[in-house]
Amino acid sequence: MTLLKLATRVGRIQPSATLALTARAKALAAEGKDVIALTAGEPDFETPAAIRASAVESLNAKGAVDRYTPASGLPALRKAIAAKFKRDNGLEYTPEQVMANCGAKHSCFNLIGALVNEGDEVIIPAPYWVSYPEMVNFFGGKPVVVDTSSTGFVLTAEALKKALTPRTRLLIVNTPGNPTGAVWSREAQQALADVLKGTEVAVLSDEIYEKLVYDGEHVSFAALSQDAYQRTVTINGVAKAYAMTGWRIGYAAGPKHVIDAMGALQSHSTSNPTTLSQLATLKALAQDPAELPGWRQKFIARRDVLVKGLNEVPGVKCAKPGGAFYVFPDFRGWIGKRHRDLLLKDDSVICEALLTRALVAGVPGSEFGAPGFLRFSYAASDDEIRKAVERIAGFGRELT
Ligand SMILES: Cc1ncc(COP(=O)(O)O)c(C=O)c1O
Numbered sequence: 001m002t003l004l005k006l007a008t009r010v011g012r013i014q015p016s017a018t019l020a021l022t023a024r025a026k027a028l029a030a031e032g033k034d035v036i037a038l039t040a041g042e043p044d045f046e047t048p049a050a051i052r053a054s055a056v057e058s059l060n061a062k063g064a065v066d067r068y069t070p071a072s073g074l075p076a077l078r079k080a081i082a083a084k085f086k087r088d089n090g091l092e093y094t095p096e097q098v099m100a101n102c103g104a105k106h107s108c109f110n111l112i113g114a115l116v117n118e119g120d121e122v123i124i125p126a127p128y129w130v131s132y133p134e135m136v137n138f139f140g141g142k143p144v145v146v147d148t149s150s151t152g153f154v155l156t157a158e159a160l161k162k163a164l165t166p167r168t169r170l171l172i173v174n175t176p177g178n179p180t181g182a183v184w185s186r187e188a189q190q191a192l193a194d195v196l197k198g199t200e201v202a203v204l205s206d207e208i209y210e211k212l213v214y215d216g217e218h219v220s221f222a223a224l225s226q227d228a229y230q231r232t233v234t235i236n237g238v239a240k241a242y243a244m245t246g247w248r249i250g251y252a253a254g255p256k257h258v259i260d261a262m263g264a265l266q267s268h269s270t271s272n273p274t275t276l277s278q279l280a281t282l283k284a285l286a287q288d289p290a291e292l293p294g295w296r297q298k299f300i301a302r303r304d305v306l307v308k309g310l311n312e313v314p315g316v317k318c319a320k321p322g323g324a325f326y327v328f329p330d331f332r333g334w335i336g337k338r339h340r341d342l343l344l345k346d347d348s349v350i351c352e353a354l355l356t357r358a359l360v361a362g363v364p365g366s367e368f369g370a371p372g373f374l375r376f377s378y379a380a381s382d383d384e385i386r387k388a389v390e391r392i393a394g395f396g397r398e399l400t
Helices: 017-030 049-060 075-089 104-115 131-138 157-163 186-196 226-231 256-267 275-286 292-311 347-357 382-397
Strands: 098-101 121-126 142-147 168-174 202-206 232-237 250-253 374-377
Touching: 017 347, 049 275, 075 098, 075 250, 075 275, 098 104, 098 256, 104 131, 104 168, 104 202, 104 232, 104 250, 104 256, 121 131, 131 142, 142 157, 157 186, 168 186, 186 226, 202 226, 226 232, 250 256, 292 382, 347 374, 347 382
Parallel strands: 121 142, 121 168, 168 202, 202 232
Antiparallel strands: 098 250, 232 250
């Protein structure tokens, strides 16, 4: 039999590099290597006990989790999501304007699927989360990548103006951001909202790291003005805020006709998100878990160790991120140097060498549209972070 032909649309996407590198680090660890994996995009804490206990209760309540729910989520959950947006973000949504998805990644996928036509341009500030351009490509849109590395990883009004064309359909905003951890201020976002006034450009505001802000404040794009509200779909989820990556619940809120379209798409793909996870999310959204402030303190301490340690390594520069759990150091000072027989010609080679020779796993910046940088996650123990810094510094000392 001849090889089965794939659809052209899958030829336009690559598997997730971060998941691949996490798997690679795990495989090396399984071989007995003492690898420190700073690749993960997930908190290293357990889902709070109260949320797990409530899930156990749901599981034991006869029939509570056995059936489908409406595709866009349980009515009680849609209400709870709307209440969360009002409480935390000052955003007024009716339950019909919100929906639950199978993770915030799925919310983004549904939204891009609902908005982007073949050839439509989507402005994606770089460094970007790996999935944005892939999703846009999948749906036949055209990612328009705008580098922000010389403006503190913040998209400026000027850069946005330059990137806008009559084909621009969507702007992606992600604050706090992955992979940089940058937190965009109210003023910075307002400047972007001002540029968009009078256009028909929609905004996808991915706020999945909202609860992990250490410096500055989290501002929802939709809360900037009535104009911003009308053009924005706000996306969030339980994964990062409540250490619930495995539960797979994200949610979206915006204009009702957009949410309806996303709901139609979802109804023909996944149907509803898992009923048990929806019920656990109800508990999670009722009030922030008691563990959250402690987690934040831990993340701040780890961030500070990592940033200070990396800045002491010759050739490495690391900005201090205001949120999320990533640092995004600039390794361009290492490019062109040698580690024994190996020429460090780009960030992928640096990353591979750090993994195999120093046993520290990160992700190359080029995967996020920022060659010369590396991403390290500090969702790892204090001990691992300290050791990782020592290993990177030791590797750096051997460069010629
Ligand atoms: C910016 C960003 N958005 C969305 C997601 C996906 O979140 P979820 O696990 O809820 O699908 C991630 C996960 O890495 C992320 O970094």
